[in-house]
Amino acid sequence: MKLQDHLAIITGGGRGMGRADCLLLAKEGATVISLDKNGENARNVAEEVRQQGGRAEAYGVDITNTAEVNRVVQEVADKYKRIDILVNNAGFDDIKPFIDTTEKDWDFLIDLNLKGHLRVTKAVLPHMIAANKGAIVFISSDAARVGSTGEAVYGAAKAGIIGFTKTLAREEARHGIRANCICPGLTDTPQFQANLADPKIGKIMRSVEKWIPLKRFGKPEEIAKAVLFFVSDDSSFVTGQVLSVSGGLTMV
Numbered sequence: 092m093k094l095q096d097h098l099a100i101i102t103g104g105g106r107g108m109g110r111a112d113c114l115l116l117a118k119e120g121a122t123v124i125s126l127d128k129n130g131e132n133a134r135n136v137a138e139e140v141r142q143q144g145g146r147a148e149a150y151g152v153d154i155t156n157t158a159e160v161n162r163v164v165q166e167v168a169d170k171y172k173r174i175d176i177l178v179n180n181a182g183f184d185d186i187k188p189f190i191d192t193t194e195k196d197w198d199f200l201i202d203l204n205l206k207g208h209l210r211v212t213k214a215v216l217p218h219m220i221a222a223n224k225g226a227i228v229f230i231s232s233d234a235a236r237v238g239s240t241g242e243a244v245y246g247a248a249k250a251g252i253i254g255f256t257k258t259l260a261r262e263e264a265r266h267g268i269r270a271n272c273i274c275p276g277l278t279d280t281p282q283f284q285a286n287l288a289d290p291k292i293g294k295i296m297r298s299v300e301k302w303i304p305l306k307r308f309g310k311p312e313e314i315a316k317a318v319l320f321f322v323s324d325d326s327s328f329v330t331g332q333v334l335s336v337s338g339g340l341t342m343v
């Protein structure tokens with residue numbers, strides 16, 4: 092097992108990619124702490140992990156709430172005396188043309204998709220620095236690398252994550268902490284299904300599918316495999332990198 096005795100915090104662990112991350116990292120021996128705004132989903136995933144023989148705990152946490160994030164991360168650190176892995180996965184987009192967005196929409200999307208990751212990282216970092224060890228993965232999006240119709244502000248926030256990953260990797264290398272970033276392409280999760288069901292958005296998604304060299308959408312488990320690579324020793328000499336997992340849709 093690649094993550095024996097490791098403690099991993101995964102945001103948005105209640106469904107979709109976060110759920111797949113919880114299941115795979117636990118299979119590799121990590122104790123997974125699933126943080127999700129939807130506490131019930133997070134608890135269900137923790138139960139799934141336990142049923143497959145792993146260790147997991149769940150917390151209902153909104154990553155846009157600094158006090159809540161700080162309190163829960165401290166609680167986890169006090170209980171387990173270590174935080175080895177952080178997967179910054181939680182995110183959301185309300186897809187619509189930029190011209191139709193308001194400043195309130197921008198604030199919401201940036202607060203969640205960019206500042207949400209900063210908040211959790213800021214809370215976790217001191218524990219990794221004290222241990223002189225850590226692996227952090229950010230889930231950005233190919234929307235940040237090549238653009239995506241209807242995702243202007245989300246894409247901007249996700250591009251911010253790429254820049255943040257690179258500087259964090261430089262700053263924290265001396266503490267033995269690595270930071271890397273994954274850009275999923277269209278991946279079949281509950282949020283993806285909700286978007287696909289929308290006539291306008293679904294039409295765009297179907298048209299994009301034709302341009303994916305591997306001719307299909309991704310699966311959450313395929314993103315989780317890339318997460319496992321970045322948080323395990325398999326990537327011990329890799330930091331500050333951005334990996335698209337998108338069936339070849341983007342090659343940048």
Ligand SMILES: NC(=O)c1ccc[n+]([C@@H]2O[C@H](COP(=O)([O-])OP(=O)(O)OC[C@H]3O[C@@H](n4cnc5c(N)ncnc54)[C@H](O)[C@@H]3O)[C@@H](O)[C@H]2O)c1
Nearest residue numbers: 103105106107108127128153154181182232277278280282
């Ligand atoms: N599915 C795709 O096609 C796709 C493509 C590129 C990037 N992404 C990114 O991948 C990540 C996971 O996406 P997904 O498709 O699995 O989404 P999803 O909506 O299926 O799951 C996201 C999870 O995050 C949780 N969450 C949302 N806001 C939160 C908050 N404020 N605090 C705590 N938890 C919160 C949700 O409750 C949910 O359980 C997101 O960052 C998303 O932007 C997804």
